[in-house]
Every structure is written in C-alpha cells, then in structure tokens.
Amino acid sequence: MDEWCYLPARELAERLRRRELTAVEVLDAYAERVGRLNPSLVAIVAADFDQARRAAAEADRRLARGEEAGPLHGVPMVVKDGHDVAGLRTTLGTELYDRVPDRDGTVAARLRSAGAIPFGHSNVPPFLARYRSENAIFGRSDNPWDPRRTPGGSSGGGAAALAAGLTPIEVGSDYGGSLRLPPHFCGVYGLVATEHRVPATGFWRPLEGRARGTRILMSFGPMARDLDDLELVLRVIAGPDGRDGEVPPVPLRERRRRTLPELRLAAVPELPGASVAASLRAEVERVAAQASDAGARVEERLPQVDWDEQRLSAELMGAATGVFDPDAVLPDAHRGLAWYLRALDRRDRFAAAWHDFFAGYDALILAPGTTTAFLHDSTDDEGQDRQLVFTNLAGLPALTAPAGRDEAGLPIGVQLVGPPWSEIRLIEIAAALEEAGILPGFARPPGY
Numbered sequence: 142m143d144e145w146c147y148l149p150a151r152e153l154a155e156r157l158r159r160r161e162l163t164a165v166e167v168l169d170a171y172a173e174r175v176g177r178l179n180p181s182l183v184a185i186v187a188a189d190f191d192q193a194r195r196a197a198a199e200a201d202r203r204l205a206r207g208e209e210a211g212p213l214h215g216v217p218m219v220v221k222d223g224h225d226v227a228g229l230r231t232t233l234g235t236e237l238y239d240r241v242p243d244r245d246g247t248v249a250a251r252l253r254s255a256g257a258i259p260f261g262h263s264n265v266p267p268f269l270a271r272y273r274s275e276n277a278i279f280g281r282s283d284n285p286w287d288p289r290r291t292p293g294g295s296s297g298g299g300a301a302a303l304a305a306g307l308t309p310i311e312v313g314s315d316y317g318g319s320l321r322l323p324p325h326f327c328g329v330y331g332l333v334a335t336e337h338r339v340p341a342t343g344f345w346r347p348l349e350g351r352a353r354g355t356r357i358l359m360s361f362g363p364m365a366r367d368l369d370d371l372e373l374v375l376r377v378i379a380g381p382d383g384r385d386g387e388v389p390p391v392p393l394r395e396r397r398r399r400t401l402p403e404l405r406l407a408a409v410p411e412l413p414g415a416s417v418a419a420s421l422r423a424e425v426e427r428v429a430a431q432a433s434d435a436g437a438r439v440e441e442r443l444p445q446v447d448w449d450e451q452r453l454s455a456e457l458m459g460a461a462t463g464v465f466d467p468d469a470v471l472p473d474a475h476r477g478l479a480w481y482l483r484a485l486d487r488r489d490r491f492a493a494a495w496h497d498f499f500a501g502y503d504a505l506i507l508a509p510g511t512t513t514a515f516l517h518d519s520t521d522d523e524g525q526d527r528q529l530v531f532t533n534l535a536g537l538p539a540l541t542a543p544a545g546r547d548e549a550g551l552p553i554g555v556q557l558v559g560p561p562w563s564e565i566r567l568i569e570i571a572a573a574l575e576e577a578g579i580l581p582g583f584a585r586p587p588g589y
C-alpha cells in the first residue's frame with residue numbers, strides 16, 4: 142500500500158474510477174504512512190482523517206451509484222495552511238490567527254468539487270514569511286533528503302510531504318518564492334501562477350478587506366511530483382469565482398507538445414546582486430547548454446531593470462497588510478497614500494520591462510534560490526529572495542522542476558519564468574526538456 146502513496150494524482154483518480162481501488166483504501170494508506178513518518182518530519186499539521194474517511198466513503202458510494210466522477214475523485218491531499226478548509230484548524234503559523242473555519246475558501250471548494258479529499262494542512266512559518274517552515278504551534282519541518290536541513294518556506298511542509306509520499310498534490314501560495322524554493326530543496330515540482338490567475342477568496346481570511354492586503358504580489362499554484370499533475374490541479378483552481386474581483390476571465394489554453402528547436406530561451410545562472418552556489422550555477426549552465434545542443438536558441442540575456450527595485454516586494458506587502466511592525470521590519474514602508482501610489486507606479490514600470498523582454502523569449506532559465514537545502518541553524522535563508530521575488534513584483538508565472546544533485550546528494554532544481562498567462566507554455570517547455578533527457582523528473586529520497 143505504500144506504493145499507492147507515490148502514484149500520481151491522475152493515476153489514483155483513474156484507478157478509483159475503474160474500481161481497482163477504493164477511496165477509503167487509498168485514504169487509509171495515506172493515514173498509515175502519515176502516522177508513521179510525519180511525527181519526525183512535521184510536514185502535515187491539523188490532520189483530520191475521521192472527516193476525510195467520511196468523505197472517502199461517500200466518494201465510493203457515488204461511484205457505486207454510477208455518478209459522474211471529477212478529475213480528482215477520491216484523491217486525498219493536503220492544502221497549505223492559510224487556505225481555509227472547512228473543519229481544519231488554520232493558523233498561518235501563528236496563534237494570532239488560530240481558528241477553525243466553517244466554510245471552504247475558493248481553492249478548497251474547487252478541489253472538493255473536482256472530487257479531492259483534503260485531510261490536512263501543510264506546515265508553514267509565521268505569517269508565511271520565512272524561507273524555512275517552523276512555528277511555535279506545530280514545530281519545525283524537516284527535509285526528507287536530510288532531517289538536519291530545512292525543506293524551505295513558506296510551502297516547506299507541502300514540499301516535504303510530497304517528497305516523502307504523504308500527499309500526491311498540494312496547493313500553496315507565493316509572494317517571494319514560496320512555491321519555488323521548497324520544491325527546489327525537496328526535489329519536487331512547483332508552479333506559481335500569474336498574479337490574479339487563482340482567486341484569493343478564503344486565503345488569509347482574517348485580513349480580507351484591508352487595502353488589497355493579501356492580494357498584492359501574492360499568487361497561488363500547485364506542487365506535485367510530475368508536470369501532468371501540476372497542470373491538472375492548476376486547471377481545477379484557476380479562473381474567476383465571482384468574489385475576487387481581480388481575477389480576469391483569461392482561459393488556460395490546451396497543452397501541446399513542443400520540441401526544443403522551436404524554443405527561444407534566455408538563461409542566466411544568477412541575477413545581479415545574488416550570490417548563487419557553484420552547484421546551482423553549474424546545473425543551470427548544463428540545462429542551457431544541452432538545450433542549445435538539442436536545437437533551442439539559448440542566449441544569456443536579462444531585461445534592463447533596476448534590480449534594487451526588488452525591495453518593493455517586501456515594502457508593498459507590508460504597507461498593504463499592516464501585519465508587520467513597520468519600525469522593526471519595514472522602516473520605509475508606511476509613508477501614506479502618495480508613497481503607495483508612487484510605489485505602484487514603480488512596480489508597473491518594472492513589470493513592463495519584463496513584458497517587453499518576453500516578446501523575444503519563451504522563457505528564462507535560472508536557479509530557484511542561491512543554495513541547496515540549508516541546515517536548520519544556518520543563516521543561508523538570507524539572500525535567497527534575490528533569485529525569486531522579481532517574479533512577484535512583475536506578476537509573472539514561474540515553474541521549478543528537479544534538475545540534479547549537489548555533491549552532498551541534495552536536490553537541485555531549475556526555475557523557468559515566462560510572461561503573464563504562460564503557465565501552460567512553461568509546462569510544455571519543462572516537458573520538452575524532460576523528453577530530451579535534460580531534466581530527470583522526480584526521484585524518491587533515500588529511505589522513502
């Protein structure tokens with residue numbers, strides 16, 4: 142039954158539709174594995190298998206009655222803490238927002254409508270604001286590749302759960318790399334969608350109504366162990382919900398097969414101001430060189446932007462939400478409406494430069510951080526944002542995929558960034574790199 146826990150979500154759903162497995166059997170397999178492995182990993186928090194088992198039994202009854210099954214029918218999963226899931230404790234990693242919602246947010250409601258069975262939340266840092274997943278309520282998440290190391294943050298619990306076979310899919314959030322650094326650290330896939338692709342309704346609910354509070358610079362997306370599951374979950378959660386008025390009706394186009402000779406790629410190992418480890422630079426250079434050898438047009442190019450503008454990401458988030466201490470954390474953020482409007486204008490100019498840049502390229506390849514997974518007591522989380530927050534500031538989609546290992550055997554990912562609304566294109570490019578043998582796909586951590 143452990144092997145079921147590493148099946149892709151779409152294969153689990155297909156086996157359930159064919160009645161080869163039951164939803165209760167699959168949930169019980171996950172419950173046993175979570176009970177055995179999670180006490181040391183602390184990847185999943187606020188689990189409720191009793192509620193999930195009732196949902197699984199109903200999923201089996203619906204199939205027995207011949208009712209139509211959704212694309213995730215009977216598939217158990219976790220959702221990042223911060224997304225409201227009815228009946229599951231939600232904390233944002235802090236006692237200030239410790240509560241049990243009585244209704245689903247849009248993400249959870251859409252997952253349930255597709256047939257998924259959320260059984261828990263994944264662990265996060267306080268306010269989702271660090272590159273490690275540790276808080277005073279649930280404790281510290283470990284990396285399945287090395288328990289002395291962090292799985293990253295703020296979606297670290299979810300990435301660790303995926304790598305350890307504790308969930309087949311997860312949905313998280315990203316306002317500075319949270320859906321890209323943890324997949325890189327844990328050897329899984331993460332996709333942050335274009336800003337406003339996925340509704341924020343029911344996310345960080347205590348702050349709803351505050352000056353675009355949780356919406357500015359924030360985006361959402363799936364994590365998984367393969368590209369097909371990324372696409373499947375994205376299609377479930379994307380699109381307007383009639384409540385988040387900033388989500389436009391931009392459809393996700395159909396996916397097609399791409400070949401490397403048709404691709405125009407930019408590749409840079411590190412961005413200005415970043416200090417990327419040699420092992421990560423080498424992996425980006427390898428992927429770029431092999432893509433070029435296979436026929437892609439690859440150039441070392443970046444747009445002409447002021448890279449110091451990346452600090453606007455933290456300043457705007459803090460100014461909009463007011464949840465941080467402006468004197469201790471963001472001393473220049475709270476300057477009133479005039480400052481805020483000027484900052485938004487600066488952000489628009491930064492984004493426009495990226496939009497112009499992508500007129501000549503299908504994607505940019507770069508490292509999704511500056512190091513591999515760092516030790517729990519390390520300060521290596523400092524500077525990771527230099528490779529990450531530019532996408533949030535420009536509202537761009539980005540995908541992290543497994544690429545290789547460092548000298549210690551730790552996972553290394555690569556990050557693909559594209560223009561707004563190009564999520565399917567990024568999946569196609571990653572698939573072309575995998576088909577050519579340039580990207581290897583997911584591998585289980587030793588011992589799992």
